[in-house]
Amino acid sequence: MTTATVGGRHYTAPAARGSADFAGTTRMLRLFLRRDRIVLPLWVFAFGLLPAFYVGSAKAVYTTQADLDHAAKSVMESPALVAMYGPVFSTDLGSVGLWKAGPFYAMIAIATILTVIRHTRVEEETGRAELVGATSIGRYAGLTAAMIMTATGCLVVAISSALALYSSDLPAAGSLAYGATLGGSGLAWAGVAAIAAQVSVGARVARGVAFGALGTAFAVRAVGDAGNGVLSWFSPLGWCINMRPYADERWWILIPLLTVGIVTTVAAYMLLRQRDTGSGLLAERPGAPVAAPMLSGPSGLAWRLQRGSLLAWSIGFLLYGSLMGGAINSVGDMLDNSKQIRDVINRMGGTDVLQNSFITFALSMLAIAASAYSISAVLRLHDEESSQRAEATLAGSVSRVRYALSHIGIALVGPVVLLLVAGAAVGIIYGISDDDLAGKLGDCLGAAAVQVPAVWVLTGIAVTIYGVAPRYTPVAWGVLSAMITIFVIGSLDGLPQWIRDLVPFVHPPKLPGSSFQATPILWLLGIAVVLLGVGIAAFRRRDLR
Incomplete structure (x- = not known):
C-alpha cells in the first residue's frame, strides 16, 4: 500500500476574521435599500417635514405672545396633557409649536425598530439569511447593512427636520437641537431592536421585546413628566423631551442618546457571535404534548x-x-x-x-x-x-x-x-x-x-x-x-x-x-x-x- 501526494497545491492563509465577517456588506445594503425603496422614504419624509407643519400651524393659531403664554400655562396646569406630550419649557413659538411633536421621538423609534428587525430576524426566520450566508457574505454583513441603512435614514431625518424648522424662521440652535435629538432617538432604538433580534427566535417575539421596552420607556416618561420630572431621566424618551429645543438647549443629552445607540449596537454584534443562524439566545419553551381544543x-x-x-x-x-x-x-x-x-x-x-x-x-x-x-x-x-x-x-x-x-x-x-x-x-x-x-x-x-x-x-x-x-x-x-x-x-x-x-x-x-x-x-x-x-x-x- 502506498500513499500518493498531490502536488501543486499550496496552503493559503485565510482572510482575517474581522474582514471576512463583514464581507458583502455593500451588496446587502444595496439589497435592503431596494426592498425598502418605498417604505424608507415615506417615514424619512414624514418625520423630516411634519414638525415644521406643527410649527406652521401654531404660528397661524397663536398670533400674539399672549396666546403663546396662555397655551403654555394651560398645558402645564394639566398633568394629563403633560403625560401625553411632555411639558412646555418656554413660551417661544418653537417650544409651544413643537410641544405636540414630542411623540415623534417614540414614532421614529417604531420606524427604526421595524426596519432593523425586518432586515435581521425576519431574514433568519424565513431562511433567506442562511441561504445568503452560504455564499461569500460575512456573518455580520446583514446586521451591518441594516444598521447603516437605518442610521442613514435617521441622519436624513435629523438634517431635513432641522432645515425645515430653520426655514420656518425659528432659531438655528433650537432647530438643530430638535433634529439631532429626533435622529438620536431613532439611532438609540435601532440598537435596542438589534439586541431584540439576537435574543429571540422569531420576528414576532423580537418586535414584542423591542416594543415592550419602548412602551416601558414611554410609561416611565409619562409618569415622570406628570410628577416632579425625576423619573423621566430614567427613560430615553425623557432625555429627548429634556433636550428643550428653543428653551436653553441641553446639548449634553446627545451624549447618553448616542451612547445607548453605540453600546446596544456593539452588544448586538457580541450576541450575534455567540449564537447560530436562525437561533436565539432565549430558549423556546416546549409545547404541551397534546394540543388544546382551541387549536x-x-x-x-x-x-x-x-x-x-x-x-x-x-x-x-x-x-x-x-x-x-x-x-x-x-x-x-x-x-x-x-x-x-x-x-x-x-x-x-x-x-x-x-x-x-x-x-x-x-x-x-x-x-x-x-x-x-x-x-x-x-x-x-x-x-x-x-x-x-x-x-x-x-x-x-x-x-x-x-x-x-x-x-x-x-x-x-x-x-x-x-x-x-x-x-x-x-x-x-x-x-x-x-x-x-x-x-x-x-x-x-x-x-x-x-x-x-x-x-x-x-x-x-x-x-x-x-x-x-x-x-x-x-x-x-x-x-x-x-x-x-x-x-x-x-x-x-x-x-x-x-x-x-x-x-x-x-x-x-x-x-x-x-x-x-x-x-x-x-x-x-x-x-x-x-x-x-x-x-x-x-x-x-x-x-x-
Whole structure:
C-alpha cells in the first residue's frame, strides 16, 4: 500500500476574521435599500417635514405672545396633557409649536425598530439569511447593512427636520437641537431592536421585546413628566423631551442618546457571535404534548399566534385613552379664546364645542393606530406563507378561504376591541370628572364605534395587496403612512378637500356633537367588503410563494 501526494497545491492563509465577517456588506445594503425603496422614504419624509407643519400651524393659531403664554400655562396646569406630550419649557413659538411633536421621538423609534428587525430576524426566520450566508457574505454583513441603512435614514431625518424648522424662521440652535435629538432617538432604538433580534427566535417575539421596552420607556416618561420630572431621566424618551429645543438647549443629552445607540449596537454584534443562524439566545419553551381544543382548527391557531399582540395593544389603548379622558377638560381652558384654533379643529373634523372636537380628533388618531394593528395582523398571513408554514396547514383538510379568514377575522375584530377599550377609557375618565358618567361613556363609545369602518378599509387594502401581489404586502405600511401624512397636513394646512377625501378617517360622522349619518358608514363598509372580497378571491386562485 502506498500513499500518493498531490502536488501543486499550496496552503493559503485565510482572510482575517474581522474582514471576512463583514464581507458583502455593500451588496446587502444595496439589497435592503431596494426592498425598502418605498417604505424608507415615506417615514424619512414624514418625520423630516411634519414638525415644521406643527410649527406652521401654531404660528397661524397663536398670533400674539399672549396666546403663546396662555397655551403654555394651560398645558402645564394639566398633568394629563403633560403625560401625553411632555411639558412646555418656554413660551417661544418653537417650544409651544413643537410641544405636540414630542411623540415623534417614540414614532421614529417604531420606524427604526421595524426596519432593523425586518432586515435581521425576519431574514433568519424565513431562511433567506442562511441561504445568503452560504455564499461569500460575512456573518455580520446583514446586521451591518441594516444598521447603516437605518442610521442613514435617521441622519436624513435629523438634517431635513432641522432645515425645515430653520426655514420656518425659528432659531438655528433650537432647530438643530430638535433634529439631532429626533435622529438620536431613532439611532438609540435601532440598537435596542438589534439586541431584540439576537435574543429571540422569531420576528414576532423580537418586535414584542423591542416594543415592550419602548412602551416601558414611554410609561416611565409619562409618569415622570406628570410628577416632579425625576423619573423621566430614567427613560430615553425623557432625555429627548429634556433636550428643550428653543428653551436653553441641553446639548449634553446627545451624549447618553448616542451612547445607548453605540453600546446596544456593539452588544448586538457580541450576541450575534455567540449564537447560530436562525437561533436565539432565549430558549423556546416546549409545547404541551397534546394540543388544546382551541387549536383544532385554523381559527384557533390564528388566535394562539395573535392573542399576545392584541393584549399588548389593548393595554396601550387603555392607558392612552385614560390619559386623553383626563385631558379633555383642559382643552377648553387652553384653546377656548382662539378663533384660529377653532378653525383648525373644525378642519380636523370637529364641532364648535372644543371638548367634543378633541374627542373626535383623538379617536381618529387612535383609529389610525388601530389600522396599524390590523395591517400587522394581515401581514401575519404573509409571514406564514413566506416561512412555508401556510403550505403545511393547507396540506390538510383546510380550504384556502377558511385559512385566510382565520387571520383576517382577527384583523377585523381586533380594531373593534381596541377602539371600544379606548372609547370606554375616555368616557369613564371624562364622565367621572364631569359628573356625567353614563352620558359621556355612551358618547365616547359611539364616537369610537363609527371609526371602525374606516379602519376596515385599510384592512381591505392590505388583504388585496396580499392576495394580488404577495411580495408587495408590506407596501400596506406605505399606504397607511401616506394617509397619515395627508390627514395631518390636510388638517393643519388646509389641503384641497378632494385630496383629504382619499383618507377614510375623514369620513365617519363627527361624534360626539353632531348628528349620526349612516351614508358615509355604508360607503366605507361597501368599499371594505369589495377590497376584502378581491383579496380573498385572488389568494384562492394564485399559487403559494
